[in-house]
Amino acid sequence: MKWFAGAQSVLDPAGPQAGRIHGLFEVFLWVAIIVWVLTVGAMLIAFWKKHGGERHDDTTKRVVTACGVITVAVLLALLVASAVTGSAFATVPSNNVMNIEIRGHQWWWEVHYPDYIPHERVTTANEIHIPVGRPVRFKLTSDDVIHSFWAPNLSGKLDLFPNRVNEAWFEADRPGMWRGQCAEFCGLQHANMAFWVIAEPPDKFNEWIENQRKPGVMPSTPDQAHGQEVFLNGPCVVCHTIRGTNALASVGPDLTHLASRHTIAAGTLALDRGNLAGWVTDAQRIKPGNRMPPVNVPSKDLEPLLAYLESLK
Amino acid sequence: MTPTQEAVERGTVDLSALDRSWAPPQGLLGWFRQVNHQNIGKRYIVTAFIFFILGGIEALLMRLQLAQPQNRLLNPDLYNQIFTTHGSTMMFLFAVPVMEGMGVYLVPMMVGTRNVAFPRLNAFGYYMYLFGGLFLYAGVFLHIGPDAGWFAYTPLSGPLYDPGKRTDFWAQMITFTEMSALVVAVELIVTIMKMRAPGMSLNRIPMFVWAMFIQSFMVMFAMPAVMACSGMLLFDRSVGTHFFNPAEGGDPMLWQHIFWFFGHPEVYIIFVPALGMISHIVETFSRRPILGYTALVLSQIATGFIGFGLWVHHMFATGLPQLGESFFTAASMMIAIPTGVQIFCWIATIWTGRPTLKIPLLYIAGFIAIFVIGGLSGVMIASVPLDLQVHDTFFIVAHFHYVLIGGAVFPLLGGIYFWFPKMTGRMMNDAVGTLSFWLTFIGFNITFFPMHILGLHGMPRRVYTYLPQTGWGDLNLLATCGAFILAIGFIVFVLNALSASQNGPAAGSNPWGSSNIEWSTPSPPPHYNFANIPVIRGREPMWTDPEPPVVTGLDDSRREVLVTNTLDAEPEHRYILPGPTIWPFLLAVTTTIGFIGTVFQMWWGVWGAALSFIPLVGWFWPRERPRPDLLESGCGSGGIE
Numbered sequence: 001m002k003w004f005a006g007a008q009s010v011l012d013p014a015g016p017q018a019g020r021i022h023g024l025f026e027v028f029l030w031v032a033i034i035v036w037v038l039t040v041g042a043m044l045i046a047f048w049k050k051h052g053g054e055r056h057d058d059t060t061k062r063v064v065t066a067c068g069v070i071t072v073a074v075l076l077a078l079l080v081a082s083a084v085t086g087s088a089f090a091t092v093p094s095n096n097v098m099n100i101e102i103r104g105h106q107w108w109w110e111v112h113y114p115d116y117i118p119h120e121r122v123t124t125a126n127e128i129h130i131p132v133g134r135p136v137r138f139k140l141t142s143d144d145v146i147h148s149f150w151a152p153n154l155s156g157k158l159d160l161f162p163n164r165v166n167e168a169w170f171e172a173d174r175p176g177m178w179r180g181q182c183a184e185f186c187g188l189q190h191a192n193m194a195f196w197v198i199a200e201p202p203d204k205f206n207e208w209i210e211n212q213r214k215p216g217v218m219p220s221t222p223d224q225a226h227g228q229e230v231f232l233n234g235p236c237v238v239c240h241t242i243r244g245t246n247a248l249a250s251v252g253p254d255l256t257h258l259a260s261r262h263t264i265a266a267g268t269l270a271l272d273r274g275n276l277a278g279w280v281t282d283a284q285r286i287k288p289g290n291r292m293p294p295v296n297v298p299s300k301d302l303e304p305l306l307a308y309l310e311s312l313k
Numbered sequence: 314m315t316p317t318q319e320a321v322e323r324g325t326v327d328l329s330a331l332d333r334s335w336a337p338p339q340g341l342l343g344w345f346r347q348v349n350h351q352n353i354g355k356r357y358i359v360t361a362f363i364f365f366i367l368g369g370i371e372a373l374l375m376r377l378q379l380a381q382p383q384n385r386l387l388n389p390d391l392y393n394q395i396f397t398t399h400g401s402t403m404m405f406l407f408a409v410p411v412m413e414g415m416g417v418y419l420v421p422m423m424v425g426t427r428n429v430a431f432p433r434l435n436a437f438g439y440y441m442y443l444f445g446g447l448f449l450y451a452g453v454f455l456h457i458g459p460d461a462g463w464f465a466y467t468p469l470s471g472p473l474y475d476p477g478k479r480t481d482f483w484a485q486m487i488t489f490t491e492m493s494a495l496v497v498a499v500e501l502i503v504t505i506m507k508m509r510a511p512g513m514s515l516n517r518i519p520m521f522v523w524a525m526f527i528q529s530f531m532v533m534f535a536m537p538a539v540m541a542c543s544g545m546l547l548f549d550r551s552v553g554t555h556f557f558n559p560a561e562g563g564d565p566m567l568w569q570h571i572f573w574f575f576g577h578p579e580v581y582i583i584f585v586p587a588l589g590m591i592s593h594i595v596e597t598f599s600r601r602p603i604l605g606y607t608a609l610v611l612s613q614i615a616t617g618f619i620g621f622g623l624w625v626h627h628m629f630a631t632g633l634p635q636l637g638e639s640f641f642t643a644a645s646m647m648i649a650i651p652t653g654v655q656i657f658c659w660i661a662t663i664w665t666g667r668p669t670l671k672i673p674l675l676y677i678a679g680f681i682a683i684f685v686i687g688g689l690s691g692v693m694i695a696s697v698p699l700d701l702q703v704h705d706t707f708f709i710v711a712h713f714h715y716v717l718i719g720g721a722v723f724p725l726l727g728g729i730y731f732w733f734p735k736m737t738g739r740m741m742n743d744a745v746g747t748l749s750f751w752l753t754f755i756g757f758n759i760t761f762f763p764m765h766i767l768g769l770h771g772m773p774r775r776v777y778t779y780l781p782q783t784g785w786g787d788l789n790l791l792a793t794c795g796a797f798i799l800a801i802g803f804i805v806f807v808l809n810a811l812s813a814s815q816n817g818p819a820a821g822s823n824p825w826g827s828s829n830i831e832w833s834t835p836s837p838p839p840h841y842n843f844a845n846i847p848v849i850r851g852r853e854p855m856w857t858d859p860e861p862p863v864v865t866g867l868d869d870s871r872r873e874v875l876v877t878n879t880l881d882a883e884p885e886h887r888y889i890l891p892g893p894t895i896w897p898f899l900l901a902v903t904t905t906i907g908f909i910g911t912v913f914q915m916w917w918g919v920w921g922a923a924l925s926f927i928p929l930v931g932w933f934w935p936r937e938r939p940r941p942d943l944l945e946s947g948c949g950s951g952g953i954e
Binding site: 006008009010011018020021024025028029030031035036039040042043045046047049051052055056057060061064067068071072074075078079081082083085086087089090106144145146148150152155156157158159161162163164166167179180182183184185186187188189190191192268288301 | 388389390393416461462466468469474549557560565566601604605608630631632635638639642643646647650653654656657658660661663665666667668670678681682685686689690692693695696697698699700701702703704705706768769770771773774775776777778779780783
């Protein structure tokens with residue numbers, strides 16, 4: 001998995017929304033550099049030039065006035081540039097838009113794909129798959145406090161409020177994986193509330209969503225069957241869902257296709273057996289304060305449980 | 314012959330009587346009875362710097378935690394408390410109070426009077442500020458420091474997600490400090506409008522006085538907003554109101570609107586006094602009258618007005634309608650115009666003057682280099698689309714430290730260096746001053762410039778840690794190193810001030826050759842500021858009119874001051890100011906009992922008010938009978954010789 005090197009950066013846009021802002025940023029940046037050099041240059045000259053002789057305050061005042069007028073003109077130009085970009089940014093394309101609903105929780109992201117028939121509704125967590133070249137409209141809301149949805153390579157951020165729905169959209173123009181992170185302070189684990197956006201060619205995306213629509217796979221080895229038993233008889237079912245089983249709670253992330261994801265703990269750990277074991281047994285050590293209690297799994301049950309969870313492709 | 318002696322010779326003042334009337338009370342009890350503006354002002358400044366050091370220690374702890382990824386120095390709970398306390402301390406307990414302190418100390422002297430208009434209220438304000446700060450830090454040291462950010466967004470700060478008393482301590486601290494800011498605003502406004510020396514018409518008011526005047530009006534409109542919303546939060550948390558509870562029809566957006574309606578002007582409340590200081594420093598060390606006095610005053614007034622029209626730019630990412638947001642973009646860019654005009658005026662003043670690069674002016678040069686970066690990044694984030702990317706990232710952290718440290722702390726340090734001889738009678742050491750300037754300047758830029766880049770590379774604010782894979786480690790380590798250089802710079806400055814206050818060379822009344830009348834009185838000034846109140850006949854009286862006529866007819870045997878009219882400062886009547894008294898302190902104590910009590914039980918609001926009745930009776934008890942001779946003369950005969 002490509003972790004970083006620009007995977008969460010404003011400066012490496014991967015779609016039209018972030019691209020627009022990046023273009024605007026370059027304009028503002030150059031204006032800023034020029035203004036700073038001129039201002040500080042003038043100040044330095046003012047200090048070190050040869051002083052004395054007659055003072056011409058009227059001339060100086062005219063120069064100051066001219067500088068003021070130039071400032072107004074430059075700001076007006078920037079204002080227009082900003083408004084033009086802002087207007088393009090806010091216009092949602094009307095054709096071929098895919099919908100995704102995001103629900104923020106302390107401290108993870110619940111992701112729904114509502115465009116499919118209700119009983120096959122796709123629910124996942126902390127990982128958003130999108131098809132390349134197709135605009136995606138996000139409906140954002142929060143389960144608890146205010147969060148902010150931000151994947152800088154794709155677009156700017158937008159807040160998630162409880163009891164309100166905000167709408168944003170973006171599009172990826174090439175396949176890739178980008179990281180996003182909660183940008184509004186939301187409590188103890190604000191720092192570890194990340195997600196990944198994975199843009200795939202349409203056929204690969206369809207493959208993915210077809211798989212996500214299925215219920216969780218049934219255990220295929222005795223070990224996994226034992227693990228499923230541990231899961232269904234343990235405290236896990238109080239919070240989690242695995243579709244196709246009796247685990248139907250929605251306090252924590254949906255685990256139906258857990259093993260198809262790249263990370264656990266909201267983008268904090270790569271998904272592998274060691275991390276999964278650490279998370280299941282003592283999530284508080286990894287993300288102090290998060291809502292997953294430490295689970296006391298007897299050692300003979302732990303390996304089967306992990307085997308089962310890892311089979312949930 | 315010293316200026317005082319000259320003045321005494323020209324006037325008819327009885328110095329020993331003046332001294333007796335204005336002498337501060339002695340002893341431990343006397344400390345609590347003090348009402349002279351010099352003492353209260355100095356207390357504000359010293360207390361604010363102590364809080365500045367505490368806030369700085371918190372900043373260093375945060376920088377240590379972030380110096381490397383996945384650091385375990387601070388746990389998330391402690392980190393959240395520390396960044397919340399850092400922000401709250403710097404905004405509420407350092408930046409505003411230190412500017413108020415400079416105002417309380419300097420304004421009466423700069424307008425040529427002997428105290429602020431309401432000396433007892435002034436003392437009361439200081440104690441409220443002190444108790445509010447102590448109250449917050451009591452919580453911090455008991456490990457119940459606030460942890461919802463200095464902006465305390467609901468519902469995170471609400472009863473459901475922040476149980477316990479942490480946010481209550483924070484919200485009540487606001488009530489304390491804003492009450493103090495409000496009383497300072499009231500007394501400065503009245504002092505400036507009614508107590509200027511004769512002849513100091515509006516167009517001769519010194520720039521710093523203008524700045525404090527405008528700032529005080531901003532305080533009057535901004536602080537009630539934050540007191541209201543922190544009060545509403547307290548009610549939500551303690552008696553079950555639902556102002557901000559979305560489940561019951563309240564709205565978290567309401568909090569954001571009210572908070573930022575205060576929060577944005579707050580930045581200018583800190584910044585505008587700094588603008589005033591800059592003008593005096595630039596004028597003095599350019600050795601010419603400030604260029605564009607009218608433009609500077611109008612720019613500051615414009616800043617004061619526009620400052621109230623920007624608050625929504627803190628809320629661009631909340632999903633407000635685009636048209637509304639564009640209005641705030643325009644307003645946010647517009648505020649760059651008055652600021653730009655002022656910077657042009659100062660550069661033009663230096664350009665056409667004969668500048669000597671003394672340390673205060675060096676700080677102003679540092680201010681321009683740093684602040685212009687902050688202003689330009691401010692223009693960037695005024696644009697909605699750009700803000701949506703960098704909002705709540707380290708880019709913003711960089712931006713507002715460039716604006717606040719560059720825009721307010723650099724001029725403040727320059728201002729303290731500049732007025733230090735007046736306050737203490739001694740000069741700070743130039744070599745040490747140069748060292749501390751460069752440490753501060755370099756350390757500041759190493760700390761905060763990389764944060765722009767971190768923000769653009771996706772690092773959000775208020776995170777207690779980050780993953781090693783993010784690649785943010787190197788720049789964070791650099792910023793941490795810079796923070797220590799910056800801290801050493803500040804420490805050197807403080808040590809310089811402490812040592813100079815004991816052993817510095819004597820300053821004389823006007824060591825910098827400055828233009829304004831506070832430099833006409835000895836350093837440190839006597840308790841009554843001026844032996845003779847000068848009559849003002851120009852904008853740079855010390856340069857154009859070194860031997861002005863003086864006011865006569867004030868009674869030296871009691872605390873009499875001259876009241877003048879607002880526009881032209883023509884004498885109206887004499888006014889007797891109250892002397893030392895314990896009641897402001899006792900009133901602050903009873904108010905504090907009420908305020909702290911309400912954090913735990915709302916009825917304490919009532920008990921506190923009842924208890925406050927006692928000191929209020931003492932405060933308003935009539936004690937000075939009008940003297941018959943004054944009644945005969947009509948009590949309105951303060952005149953000019």
